[in-house]
Amino acid sequence: MDNRKKLFTRRDPYKNNDQLREAFLAATRSELSHHIKNCPEYARIAEKQGFRPDDIRTEADLAKIPVIPTLYLKRNRLFSVPESELAVRASSSGTKGSASTVGIDKKSLSLGMRMMTRFFSYHKVISLIPCNYVILSYEPGATDLGAAKTAYGTSKFAPALHREYCLKAVNGKYELNIEGVQKALLRYAKSPFPVRFVGFPAYMYFLARSLRDRGVSLKLNKKSMVILGGGWKQFSGEEIGREAFCALINETLGIGRERILEFYSAAEHPLAYARCSCGHFHVPAYSRVIIRSAYDLSPVENGQTGLLSFVSPLVHSMPITSVVTDDLAVYSDEPCGCGNPAPYFDLIGRAGVSGITTCAAAAAETLGKGAAK
Amino acid sequence: MNLVFGEFLDNAAAKEAVSRLGELVLEARRQPPLLRDTVIRACDRLSRSLRDEDCIPLLTGMGLSPEKAKAELGYARFVTSREYLTSRLIREFGGTEDGRFTPCGEDRPVRLEWKPLGVLMHIAAGNVDAAPVYSVLEGLLTGNVNILKLPGGDNGLSVLLLKKLIEIEPAIEKYVFVFDFPSADTETLGRIAAVSDAVTVWGGDEAVSAARKLAMPDTKLIEWGHKLSFAYVSGDVGISALEGAAKNICETEQLLCNSCQGVFLDTDDFEEVCRFAERFAAILEKTAESIPSSLPPAVAAQKTLELYTEELEAEPGSKRVYRRGGVSVIAYNDSELTASYAFRNCWVRPLPKDKLLSELSKYKNLLNTAALLCPKKDRAELEALFEKTGVVRITSGERMSRSYCGAPHDGELPLRRYMKLVSYEY
Structure with missing residues (x-):
């Protein structure tokens, strides 16, 4: 059974073990190789950051994967398969005006459906x-x-x-x-x-x-x-x-x-996280959460607030193996009162200027193209 | 907080007041006219009552840095002083001549007098701390009844100042209504607009469009929409001129209509743009060090994501990002005018002199200030070009966001817009 299938089709999404952890790393490496080979823009980014898929040996190495911000996906198209092979397309709701276009290939979609069915059934x-x-x-x-x-x-x-x-x-x-x-x-x-x-x-x-x-x-x-x-x-x-x-x-x-x-x-990260009775979002075995510094995107210690970033090898059609959202969150691997053994994150807020209307940004709306280019 | 006839009201009572706003406004208008001298005297007393020991803690408690609080307070005292207001009125309405003249071809004299529009509804913006008060003060100076809709997330400063003004001069009491309803409550706001002769709106497209919907065709709209400003660099420019622009960027965090968003460089060579961007990044970094700021983490996170995205998108021939110690300059190879990412992140773009008019003419009603940084001998030629665009103020980098008494706003004299010229002839 291939590694992705092994990861995404389990009955209990949260139960993890060494074998699955190995499968996660292997699937992530293999997806990244595919993206670098088939998505020239991502290959350029990886090269600039001096990254090679073989650099991923342990869980700690996952933070080295070139991370794609949702903002980048709102402004650029990024596909690792010909667009004709996309089975579905979806747009993010574009809270701040622009929306990402996300396209998923048939195999990832079928895997995703199975994952969702198991997840919601759980x-x-x-x-x-x-x-x-x-x-x-x-x-x-x-x-x-x-x-x-x-x-x-x-x-x-x-x-x-x-x-x-x-x-x-x-x-x-x-x-x-x-x-x-x-x-x-x-x-x-x-x-x-x-x-x-x-x-x-x-x-x-x-x-x-x-x-x-x-x-x-x-x-x-x-x-x-x-x-x-x-x-x-x-x-x-x-x-x-x-x-x-x-x-x-x-x-x-x-x-x-x-x-x-x-x-x-999120449209840019089409996996689901459920909030438990204690108010935490637990992370299934087929995903990893990295909280990144609000100042330089480097990983922060558990318990510190930062940008919520995910790693998961689900999507084959786009190099969104590692994405960073504009949500602020904290991460913990302490035991949770709900009994779920998986680590979890808590949402703290969103990145951005809230409550202040910036004169100039509002003027730019007139131009119909959002802040800067 | 709501304020009606000098009393604070909760939202339910304020809603009730709005339901009979027509009567209340009529009651206010039946008063003897509000004289300019009365308003000036009250403002001057307000100005002198704003003491450091009371106001600075209040402002810093609202999140302003001590330096900013001091500067804002100084500004508030200045623009409410008798000296300032008297001088401003003369600047806008001329001297003491009584407006009598005999029109060409007529055999009898006519008399023209400036009179208040009547009732002004102010939809205030939230990007300048005491902006709502200044808008109402302009309405009072011109003798209007003023109904202020506070911006969302208002810090309460405006209502406090207006309440204080009313305590100083009770004659003003009936000329000021303040309501704190959300912008989404269009039904209530529509009722307020219906009793107003004019709606004055400060804000972005969303606010302006909303105001246009609120105001029926019989209501005058006075729009102070959001604008963009920039610096134009041509020829050899000394470091101090560039430092001035950098200072504006740091002092205003690029949040104002007249804040410098970026620099257009008089060239069509992208390599030159990049060299300038690198030089300007160093100047900006140095200036930023002398004007400390601290971004809330949520804003810092947004800036980090935006700049990282720009770096991912960068291409040697079309976009380069220069980041240095909390500031950034992005060189683009196009001549578009955009808002910057603000908070000390600006852009540099090529805009050769011969393309200036064609490029900037695209932006109707959107331009505000151009800082003109060039050798003195080239000023006249460039001024002549800018005059033909929508630019309404040409100045140095450092002065971009500094106003002066009697300065036009967006190319117009604001007080005149709140009045009408009544003609008398028999």
Whole structure:
């Protein structure tokens, strides 16, 4: 069995051993050789940084892999296979204006699907009981957004009776569908089937808050579930604490905290990380997290805040074996109270200027091309 | 924090006030007109009451460095002083002549008088600490009733200063409304706009577009949109001129409309651009050392990612990155005008004199200040070129972000925009 298959198709995503660690390093080396051979831009970057795949001998060497920032992927196309071999394309949601285009080849996609199925099955998200869905994201069709695809994909983990979208496609544009969602919800509440809410946390928050403001308190089927991913994005000013958020959902929809699941994922790193009952995102055996210095991207000590960076050999079509996101996080390999033996990271915030409008950057919007070139 | 008729209100009470804003505004307008002298006297007293021992701790508590706090406070005292305001009014509206004249071809005299527009809604920007107050002060000086919508994440300074001004001069009380509703609350903001004669908006495209949507066709829009500024270097330029531009970059962190974003060099040779970039990086590094700053880690992280991405993208023939001790200069081989990454990260680009007009003409309504760094003998020729573009201020590097009393803003006299000329003839 090839190393990638060995890594990504295991029933327990978190259980690791020496054999798997070896497989991880071997798969990473082999993917990097492929990217350097087939992606001239990445080969140039690797050469500039004096990196060769054979340099990867131990886990500590993983930090040496030329790391690609998500910003680079937003501004450049970077493929290691002919574009005709891409099975799917997705765009990041482009919180700050520009979006990455990510393309995945058939083999990585099939491996990724198996990984996701195992992963969500481990987290008991997969169910045969039909559900009514509230999709807290975009309606697919008019968009290439990864978020739309992820949310729609997530609504296949249990058979769908009906799907109502928070962002509905109307004549090729997206409109907020608050009224439609509220009507659907009242209808769902009378049905004997569970309801699943999937998508952006910010929409879940606004939905629950508007229900509370109107004095609505529903008792949905106890198998109902909230499945969130994607960060607070444009509503970051409204972020509330996790406890208050869970309490609000319980108060308005009757869904208990144990049935509110949060996942972390990114278009540029299409793997999922689940938040445990202690609030941590555990790292599966097929991925590694490196926290990098906010000043020079070098790895920092466990427990220190820095930029969240991942290494995983999943994607064959793009040299995104090692990526650095613009999320700030801390990493720990201390035992976690939830019992999951895998190390974990906690999200701390996002890189960037928040709350300050820079005069000049805003002026550059007029030019339609974001800050600098 | 909301402020109506001199009282602090919570959001629910403020919402209630907005629901009867039409009446409240009418009540304010039924007052005797607010005289300039009254406003000037109140501002002058405010200016003299801003004592270091009270204000510096307040400002440093809001996150300003002690040096910045001192400078901001000094500026606030200066622009609210009687001397400044009197001089500014003369600069904008002329002397004491009463506006009477007999128009050409007429046989009777007419009289022209500047009068307030009436009610001004101010949508303030968040990038200058006390900007919302300055906007309201301009509205008061011109006798208007002012309704201020605070920027998101406002630090509370504006409301405190306005409250203080009202305590000094209660006649101002009814001329100032402050509301702290989020920009997303378009329904409430629309109601405020509906009772206003003009909406003055400071901010980026998003703010300006939002204001355009808020204001009905019968409401005048006064837009102070965001702008870009740069330095132009031509011929032999001494180190002190370049240090001036570097000083502006460090002092303003490139966040203002008139901050230097980068340098256009009078050449079409990319190698020359790179040599200059390397030289300027050294000057910028040295200047930065004398003006310490500390970036919040989240901002530092963003800059690190941006510069690393630029380095990954760099190509010897089109882009080179020069990083030195917390500053950077990126040499590009194009003549585009872009915002820099700010926080002491600037660009250098080729822009030969003969292409200056064609390249800069692309940027309508977007240019602000050009620092002209060239031998004195070439100034007139280059000034003539810049005049034809959208540039509204030509100065040295060091003076780019320094204002002076009576200075036009974005090429206009601001106070005039808040007034109308009424013509009287019988």
